[in-house]
Amino acid sequence: MKRSSLFVVQLLFTLLVCAFMLVPVLMSLLAGLTRNFFVGLSSGLTFDWLVQVWQAYSPTVWLSLQLAVACAVCVCVVGVPAAYALVRMNNRFSRAFEELMVLPVAMPGLASALALLLTYGQFGAFRSSWLFILVGHVLFTLPFLVRPVMAVMQRQQLPVLEEAAASLGAGPIKRFFSVVVPNCRAGILAGVLMVVTLSLGEFNLTWMLHTPMTKTLPVGLADSYASARLEIASAYTLIFLLMIVPLLIALQAISARLSRGERR
């Protein structure tokens, strides 16, 4: 098939955009593995920088993972019932609530963090624990779980299934756990992956909420960008990318599956 010249121009443009997105990432990967980035590849490849980063910053990796898992659990506990309620109610109040829920994402993270800090900062034990960061992450990630779960719930025949369960004598709580939750597994999974990805990378809130004892991965990254040499910073970024890229690939696979279900 012969392509028009318009096609070629558009393809070149898109490839250029792709290069803009990818070249810096590849440079960062390369810099993290090169013995001396200023000399170039001729200085040889090494894992030394990765080892050094791990020795200096591994607590940040563990804390970020802990936060991401805790955040996913909290958001599920709070968000799945909320999604169910919003789909079920579907009135003026529930729409207003949806707006309210999205606001912490639309607002600059720094402003939300400042509000939290100035209101709850005087409770020393809470302020200095990792739970303080968790609160910020839950606020920021909640809509990213509620939205896909709502989308899945709206497609399913939930009222019919629930009525069937109710006529067989299942109470509201039993119905929720044995009918509603199993039927929107795909939405929950997509939401959880998104929440974990976002929590691992959250910086705007976390930078204000963290203490020297509770440094997360992105906070450590900012530290290393400001003070460490380029190779260390790159190796650290490499570790971060290794953590989130598998999550992103899984996320793309799931959302492709979800949108196929939508069309069917």
Added chain:
Amino acid sequence: MATSARHAAWALAPAFAVLLAFWLLPLAHLIVLGSESRDSNGSGYWQVLSSAQYVGSLVQTCVLAMVVTGAALLVGGISGVFLARQRFFGRSALVALLTFPLAFPGVVVGFLVILLAGRQGLLASLGLHLAGERWIFAYSLAGLFVGYLYFSIPRVILTVMAACESLDRSLEEAAHSLGAGHWRVVCDVIVPGLAPALASCGAICFATSMGAFGTAFTLGTRLNVTPVAIYNVFTNYANFAVAAALSVVLGAVTWAVLLLTRRLVKNAGTVL
């Protein structure tokens, strides 16, 4: 069904409690704090609105966010329509690669800009090679522009691709058969068809650029954009009233733009 709606309302209670305690209450506190005055300088809001520096940073932040939004819509729109319409080898890989950076945090994007246009960056060595001088702009507003563009483009591409699916192709064919050229079809059929999606996606790009603290923080705290100004006022001067007032004003502007777009465009599919 009335009882089930009541049960459903109970399921909303935990989420409501969390939002009330950790967002609405702190936000109200922030708004009140902004009106307090520490010394005889007047309230935080007055100090912000009467200071050329703070107003300047707000204007600069808004203009930068608008320029970024425009550029991202243009670039992402062209690539998005192309990727949605054409089928060719490697297309899905290209889409996947273009959408990954959506989840990169601002700090990482800032670092990528440094690698691209910093002191030891790619463009610096390229410039040294070609023109004999290092091209360095990472630590200026231009660097910030590149960074914001970096995380805005994937979002536009995703939204445009989704919106293209629901576009009626027969309209374009009709326009073509009536003798309209490519350019006319783009201006009169495709762009109006995508307008709702472009507007709401643009609003989100604008909001993200207004609050993008991470990128600005990595590129240098001397940049005069509002998130950095808030951070400096809070940490260096411990002036809580001004920091609160600046946050409230920044949040209000962002929210107003989102709300206005929502009023203008109903039911536009966006990628948050």
